[in-house]
Amino acid sequence: MRKVTTPVITIIVIAICLFLAGCSQAQNKSDPAATATSTDLLKANWDEVASQAKGQTVNMYMWGGSESINRYMDEWVAPRLKEDYEVTLQRVPVNDINDTINKLLAEKQVNKKEGSVDLIWINGENFKNAKEQDLLWGSFDKQLPNFNQYIDANAPDIKDDFGLPTEGLEAPWGKAQFVFIYDSNKIKTPPTSMAQLADWVKQNPGKFTYPAPPDFTGSAFIRQALYETTGGYQQYMKPLDSDSLTPKLSPLWNYLNSMETSLWREGKTYPESLAKLDQLYANGEVWMTMGYDPARASNEIKKGTFPASTRTFVLEAGTLANTHYLSIPFNSTHQAGAMVAINFMLSPEAQIAKFDPLNWGEDMSLDLQKLSPEDQKLVSEIDRGIATLPAGELASHRLPELPSAYVDVLDNGWLEYVAK
Amino acid sequence: MEKLTMKGLRHYLGFPMGLLLTFTMALPIIALLVNSLSFGWRWPDLFPQALTNRAWSYVLxxxxxxxxxxxxxxxxxxxxxxxxxxxxxxxxxxxxxxxxxxxxxxxxxxxxxxxxxxxxxxxxxxxxxxxxxxxxxxxxxxxxxxxxxxxxxxxxxxxxxxxxxxxxxxxxxxxxxxxxxxxxxxxxxxxxxxxxxxxxxxxxxxxxxxxxxxxxxxxxxxxxxxxxxxxxxxxxxxxxxxxxxxxxxxxxxxxxxxxxxxxxxxxxxxxxxx
Structure with missing residues (x-):
């Protein structure tokens, strides 16, 4: 008994492998019934959807790093959804929604028909990947009563998600806009264009920087600079052609390089994330930060992280805006419940609550003109916080996002021409 | 003989060493605790402007x-x-x-x-x-x-x-x-x-x-x-x-x-x- 031989080990290993292989074959036999009902659901009328949804539990995968968003979902949306529609909403916190797209992709590869993701919060690059890999269920938006009643489905910033047609695979949940955040005690008159920003940076060395792309916000800052240094966004609203794009980009790299030595730490290093830049701003090391959420500055003042003199500004020629969406994956097992949940989140009631900074403070995806006069009054009465720009001023300074194929080219270009 | 020296060392250095060890191990936790309770704690302030239970009331x-x-x-x-x-x-x-x-x-x-x-x-x-x-x-x-x-x-x-x-x-x-x-x-x-x-x-x-x-x-x-x-x-x-x-x-x-x-x-x- 003192000698265990290699053949014995080999036999055990082979036996385990065979067992595993056998199991995986069994798993591949999935029932076709589930898919049949899910395509029917895409044609069903709303009453059928609502009655099928009753009693379902919907798993919503979404970024989980914000107290106010989590609270809005858990304490405002979920109880009402339960009460009024008998749908249980279970929020699954995710660090990066891209991980969830990868999870769906893996499930697609092994042909897993019954996934646990019923509802997913995405846009841009993640939507592009999901759409291209066929990870989304189908065109469902026109079935939602609230979508039809309150959303301007033909608006360019609703119809296209970073230049890619949504084709009803996702329904718009909210809007975000790029704003610059500054300390009004230190900066009396903030710049109104990227050119003025560069002048300001040179006059105040060390007081400005931006997160290094491919950080989401840093990458948006580069695109913001692209629009203003190369003559507007219109020329980019078409599929990417790398060859003709490259020469067009040199004014952008020149612009960024010209301010580099006046940046924080002389541009030798950049904050790796928006969170790091925010920390520099909170500590007074830099005098500006930025972000894709117009209400964030007010929220941070409320939390005590940003000084009370913090304010925001947009550029005269406008800043980037995008819409984010809710979607249903191909292998969701509670599609009816997910549709009911999305429809509820697009209701004026839920959207106005979301707009209120006491809950979240984010822009509505609804068309203001389509709301009832009472609701419009409600919206206008909400105090969005001292640092948040009025809704009208934001809306009149909105620029569409680039098709997401450009994003990678710009991020890589930055590493090549600026970071090096 | 060796045992005696060890005991002596333990006697004289035991307390300060223990204190130092506890301090270095506890320091990060203390910093985290203060961070979780502070409102407006910015450089170069040594102490937070105020305390808040916001984070804990969410976590709990x-x-x-x-x-x-x-x-x-x-x-x-x-x-x-x-x-x-x-x-x-x-x-x-x-x-x-x-x-x-x-x-x-x-x-x-x-x-x-x-x-x-x-x-x-x-x-x-x-x-x-x-x-x-x-x-x-x-x-x-x-x-x-x-x-x-x-x-x-x-x-x-x-x-x-x-x-x-x-x-x-x-x-x-x-x-x-x-x-x-x-x-x-x-x-x-x-x-x-x-x-x-x-x-x-x-x-x-x-x-x-x-x-x-x-x-x-x-x-x-x-x-x-x-x-x-x-x-x-x-x-x-x-x-x-x-x-x-x-x-x-x-x-x-x-x-x-x-x-x-x-x-x-x-x-x-x-x-x-x-």
Whole structure:
């Protein structure tokens, strides 16, 4: 008994492998019934959807790093959804929604028909990947009563998600806009264009920087600079052609390089994330930060992280805006419940609550003109916080996002021409 | 003579050294605690402008899911550690006592998870578990946690077995002890320090897994790190700090409870020196 031989080990290993292989074959036999009902659901009328949804539990995968968003979902949306529609909403916190797209992709590869993701919060690059890999269920938006009643489905910033047609695979949940955040005690008159920003940076060395792309916000800052240094966004609203794009980009790299030595730490290093830049701003090391959420500055003042003199500004020629969406994956097992949940989140009631900074403070995806006069009054009465720009001023300074194929080219270009 | 010097050293340096050690270990936790409670704590202020319970009231609220995640984290760590003990004991015994062909290979496989990046192996585990229907279940997460934890358990037990002189067991056997009695009364008490070391590492490593739990659990197995990571990455450092303090407390208590149980049980028999 003192000698265990290699053949014995080999036999055990082979036996385990065979067992595993056998199991995986069994798993591949999935029932076709589930898919049949899910395509029917895409044609069903709303009453059928609502009655099928009753009693379902919907798993919503979404970024989980914000107290106010989590609270809005858990304490405002979920109880009402339960009460009024008998749908249980279970929020699954995710660090990066891209991980969830990868999870769906893996499930697609092994042909897993019954996934646990019923509802997913995405846009841009993640939507592009999901759409291209066929990870989304189908065109469902026109079935939602609230979508039809309150959303301007033909608006360019609703119809296209970073230049890619949504084709009803996702329904718009909210809007975000790029704003610059500054300390009004230190900066009396903030710049109104990227050119003025560069002048300001040179006059105040060390007081400005931006997160290094491919950080989401840093990458948006580069695109913001692209629009203003190369003559507007219109020329980019078409599929990417790398060859003709490259020469067009040199004014952008020149612009960024010209301010580099006046940046924080002389541009030798950049904050790796928006969170790091925010920390520099909170500590007074830099005098500006930025972000894709117009209400964030007010929220941070409320939390005590940003000084009370913090304010925001947009550029005269406008800043980037995008819409984010809710979607249903191909292998969701509670599609009816997910549709009911999305429809509820697009209701004026839920959207106005979301707009209120006491809950979240984010822009509505609804068309203001389509709301009832009472609701419009409600919206206008909400105090969005001292640092948040009025809704009208934001809306009149909105620029569409680039098709997401450009994003990678710009991020890589930055590493090549600026970071090096 | 040597004993005397050691005692002298202990006498004079024991207290300040202990204080220094406690201080260096406690300092990060204190900083986290202050961070989780502070409102407007900016450089160069030495103290926060005010205190707030915002972060804690969120972390401890019933909707945040914290309580369930703490329970689940501990449950997974406990089961993982028990399985590790059951697997590690015979494994370590064989590796410490016998020489056989392919021993190096077996050792290599057992220690591989320490060397191979967790991400690479987890991707493979994920695809296999998907086919087997083991993803999104607590069982799947427990099995996946075995990979990074088992090597430490085996390592700790091997060292314990190596310091256990086989003649002790032979003596017991010649005096009429059965196999089980010999293991229970002779081997096991000697192994307790190794078990404590291995189980501590197993518990700590299991508790702190993010990637494996996320990929294999698919978001359906929500342990404490899953709640904590988005806040640390997303920049709400107050809530991130509150979670970190909670995590340290949970891990510390788990370790304390485990060593208390083991020592309490075998305490009377612990009569040896390493």
């Amino acid at each position: 609220s019933t909707t945040s899911g914290t309580y369930a995640s703490v329970g689940l984290s501990l449950e997974i760590a406990l089961v993982v550690t028990i399985i590790n003990l059951v697997l590690g004991m015979p494994g370590a015994y064989a590796l410490a006592r016998y020489n056989f062909r392919g021993k190096l290979l077996v050792e290599g496989i057992v220690y591989a998870p320490i060397i191979v990046p967790a991400f690479a192996s987890t991707m493979g585990i994920q695809m296999t578990f998907l086919r087997l229907g083991l993803t999104e279940s607590v069982l799947g997460v427990i099995l996946a946690h075995l990979a990074p934890t088992l090597p430490y358990m085996v390592r700790a037990l091997i060292i314990s077995f190596q310091t256990l002189n086989p003649s002790l067991e032979d003596q017991a056997r010649t005096l009429g002890a059965g196999w089980w009695q010999c293991f229970w009364q002779i081997s096991l008490p000697h192994l307790v320090p190794g078990i404590v070391a291995g189980a501590s590492l197993s518990i700590l490593i299991s508790l702190s897994q993010y990637l494996i739990t996320f990929l294999i659990g698919g978001g359906q197995v929500v342990t404490l790190p899953l709640l904590m990571f988005p806040f640390i990455n997303g920049g709400d450092l107050a809530i991130g700090s509150a979670y970190a303090v909670l995590f340290s407390g949970m891990a510390g208590l788990a370790l304390y409870a485990m060593s208390w149980v083991l020592k309490h049980y075998y305490g009377k028999r612990l009569d040896f020196h390493i």
